[in-house]
Structures are given as C-alpha cells and as structure tokens.
C-alpha cells in the first residue's frame with residue numbers, strides 16, 4: 033500500500049472532521065486495509081446510538097451485505113383513501129442497515145489500528161492554513177494535519193436554501209399484541225396526501241408481525257414545526273391501531289432536496305457526505321453513494337494521491353432530478369399523483385434503478401412515460417437557476 037506518511041511537520045497525515053456515516057466509512061476502510069497514514073477523526077458526539085436506519089434498494093449480493101439486518105421483497109405505495117400499489121422485483125430487494133451495526137463495525141476497525149484515532153466529544157471550531165498544511169481548532173485544543181476532510185453537515189441557512197426539505201420523524205415499536213404487520217412488505221410511501229404543511233406519507237418497515245419502524249415524512253418548501261410531525265406520528269399510530277406499544281428508539285431528520293450547489297468550503301479542504309453533495313436530490317438517499325465515494329477515496333489514498341470529493345452525478349440523472357424537483361417544488365399538490373403513477377406505471381426494476389443511480393436510457397424512458405406530460409413540460413420552462421425561498425414564494 034503506497035499510503036506512506038505525507039504529513040511533513042504536521043502531527044497527522046489526515047484529519048477527518050465528523051465521525052458519522054462519511055467520516056467513519058473512510059476511517060474504517062483505512063483502518064481495515066492497514067493504512068500507514070496517521071489519521072485523527074474529530075467527532076462531537078460522546079457515544080454512538082442507533083440513531084438512524086439506512087435503507088436502499090440493492091441486489092441480493094453486494095459489498096455491504098454483511099451489514100444488512102433486514103430485507104423486504106415487496107413494497108407498497110399509495111394515496112390516502114385509494115387502493116395500494118404493490119410492487120416487487122426479482123433482481124432487487126429493499127434492504128436495511130442499522131446505524132448501530134455500521135458504527136460498531138467501523139469503530140472496532142479503528143480501535144484496532146495504531147495510527148487511527150477517534151476523538152469523541154470534540155467539536156471543530158475553526159480550520160486555518162499553516163504552512164503547507166492545516167491547523168484545526170477544536171473544543172479540546174488544536175492539532176495540525178497535511179490534509180483535512182470535512183464531513184460536517186451543511187449549516188441551517190444553507191439547508192434551508194434547498195428546493196424542498198424532507199422532514200421525518202419515526203419510532204421503532206414493539207407491540208403488546210400481534211399488529212398484523214406483513215413482515216415481507218415495506219410501506220415505502222403510503223397514505224400519500226397534500227395539505228397546508230406539504231406532502232405527507234407514511235413509511236413503515238416491519239421487522240416481524242409485532243415490531244416495526246413507523247415514520248411520518250413531509251416534503252415542504254419551508255421548515256416545519258416539530259409539532260406538525262409529532263401530530264402526524266401520533267395520528268398514524270392511532271389510526272393503524274399501533275398505539276399500544278413499547279418504544280424501542282426514535283429517529284428524526286431534515287434532509288435538503290436539491291441544494292443549489294455544494295456549500296462553499298475553504299480552498300484545499302475536501303468535503304464529503306451530505307455537505308459534499310452525497311444526498312441524491314430527488315430521493316434523499318445517500319448511504320450507498322457515501323459508500324461508493326469512500327471506496328474511491330480509499331483507492332486514491334492507497335495510490336498516494338490526495339483526498340477525493342463526492343463524484344458529480346451523471347448529466348442525465350442530474351437533469352432528471354432537477355426537473356422532477358422543480359415540478360414538485362412548483363406545485364407540491366401534484367406529488368401524491370406523481371409518486372403513485374411512477375410506481376404504478378413504470379416497471380419496478382426501472383424505478384429501482386432510477387432511485388439507485390443505476391438507470392440506463394431505457395429506464396429513464398420508462399420513468400418519463402409513466403409521468404403526466406403537462407407538469408413536466410411546464411417544469412422544463414422553469415429556469416433551473418430559479419431560486420426557491422424557504423417560504424415557498426418564488
């Protein structure tokens with residue numbers, strides 16, 4: 033491995049700011065590959081909890097399959113008060129990685145490595161140039177490094193400049209009695225509707241007949257009060273007869289959909305993860321995109337090269353995502369019909385490949401044909417550079 037010391041007078045070859053999905057993906061890979069680089073990962077949190085579920089569509093065999101704790105072969109989509117659309121694929125299933133399994137795997141590899149250290153309870157406050165490298169000021173003192181990878185999530189102001197915000201809140205529950213959940217079938221987007229707080233849908237991952245993650249999601253043009261999602265969650269649990277339960281854990285998030293461009297960073301500092309553009313604009317999926325970046329970045333470091341940022345999306349994919357988001361952001365009331373038509377009319381494999389960055393020309397055609405023409409023709413006339421205010425007034 034040609035990743036010998038490059039730090040010169042600096043204390044570390046590499047400092048990774050943020051030990052979340054992107055930071056640990058790279059540090060864990062460097063550790064398990066026996067890298068000779070000295071690396072410090074600086075992380076605000078003091079401990080790692082099961083704080084999120086990472087799901088994605090994938091074929092049965094893939095590089096991260098040992099982390100997958102659950103798979104579903106069927107998925108449901110449907111509008112409120114309408115029949116559900118059930119889909120399945122012979123090639124793909126919907127798969128679930130518990131964040132705690134991911135964290136433990138990478139933390140264990142880092143722990144075993146003599147030159148890679150994770151500093152918990154350490155917040156980075158400032159980064160400045162020092163000679164050819166960097167000086168990083170943290171809540172626990174300063175350190176120096178030849179290279180810096182910054183994975184801190186985008187700041188609130190930047191987040192709110194997204195075309196749409198995807199806000200969600202969920203609870204993993206164990207029911208007192210059989211909840212008649214279908215363990216083989218995930219509710220991807222059910223009870224789809226539009227109201228004054230934007231698009232709403234339910235997301236339900238059953239882990240058995242009595243255990244599930246029940247999540248409520250909204251797409252909106254403005255940040256939402258927590259009360260809105262609390263009310264949504266309370267309502268769905270009651271409506272579905274799932275309110276008598278033991279709570280196992282909760283999770284919540286607000287993901288930007290379609291940030292104008294990656295947040296400006298200091299020249300020379302590479303950004304990765306959500307802040308580096310890892311979030312797929314039209315879906316909010318990022319886990320596999322981060323894994324693909326980490327694998328490429330590791331390869332680059334192994335060959336003695338500098339850090340690598342997140343790859344740009346293929347042109348056609350980013351045009352499609354931009355158009356899809358513009359149509360949604362322009363009139364969110366169309367969203368329930370658009371999503372249900374997409375899943376109902378397009379071949380499931382095409383939809384899955386479209387959502388998983390693997391679409392070919394035939395898949396794009398399939399997806400385009402499934403959608404109503406008029407809003408998309410109108411969407412083509414909306415300028416891609418049109419700025420979207422968070423209040424939804426554009």
Ligand SMILES: Cc1cc2nc3c(=O)[nH]c(=O)nc-3n(C[C@H](O)[C@H](O)[C@H](O)COP(=O)(O)OP(=O)(O)OC[C@H]3O[C@@H](n4cnc5c(N)ncnc54)[C@H](O)[C@@H]3O)c2cc1C
Pocket residue numbers: 049050051052053054055074075076077083084085086087088154155156157183184185283284285286287304305306307310316317318319320322
């Ligand atoms: C609840 C939830 C569920 C999700 N589910 C899915 C899913 O199913 N599928 C999917 O593909 N994507 C999903 N995502 C989106 C995406 O995959 C995750 O947000 C992912 O964690 C992004 O990785 P990241 O490294 O960019 O950010 P993070 O994992 O958030 O890591 C950033 C790290 O930086 C640390 N940090 C912040 N500020 C500082 C500072 N000043 N100094 C030091 N450290 C700092 C944070 O503590 C954090 O650990 C989900 C996101 C959330 C929030």
